[in-house]
Amino acid sequence: MSNKPAKNREWKQETYENEKGTFTIFFDLCKGCGLCIEKCPTQVISWSENLGFMGTPAVKPRMEGCIVCGMCELVCPEPAISIIRKKKKPTPIQDNTPQEQ
Numbered sequence: 653m654s655n656k657p658a659k660n661r662e663w664k665q666e667t668y669e670n671e672k673g674t675f676t677i678f679f680d681l682c683k684g685c686g687l688c689i690e691k692c693p694t695q696v697i698s699w700s701e702n703l704g705f706m707g708t709p710a711v712k713p714r715m716e717g718c719i720v721c722g723m724c725e726l727v728c729p730e731p732a733i734s735i736i737r738k739k740k741k742p743t744p745i746q747d748n749t750p751q752e753q
């Protein structure tokens with residue numbers, strides 16, 4: 653038996669980004685249940701070449717269609733997906749008050 657302390661574990665992960673935010677998948681935490689694929693409202697999640705901890709494929713998003721809604725993170729039974737929405741840029745205030753004539 654080795655008495656060496658366990659090395660800090662590095663989680664294998666991949667982050668995908670679009671103008672709305674980021675999608676991070678932690679491959680070692682994905683069990684390949686497919687719930688995120690089923691529930692994504694825009695159907696942009698598919699199986700990945702990377703394997704999860706059960707030896708089954710993990711998932712990856714197609715960010716062009718991702719609306720960063722967070723549904724996949726919500727339904728995932730493991731903490732395998734992290735969605736971070738980018739802050740909206742402040743929009744210039746428009747004065748829509750009708751002008752008196």
Ligand code: SF4
Nearest residue numbers: 692718719721722724
């Ligand atoms: S954040 Fe929403 S749109 Fe993007 S992959 Fe997840 S469920 Fe689909």
Ligand code: SF4
Nearest residue numbers: 682683685686688728
């Ligand atoms: S819901 Fe979570 S555990 Fe299931 S396939 Fe998607 S990322 Fe993997």
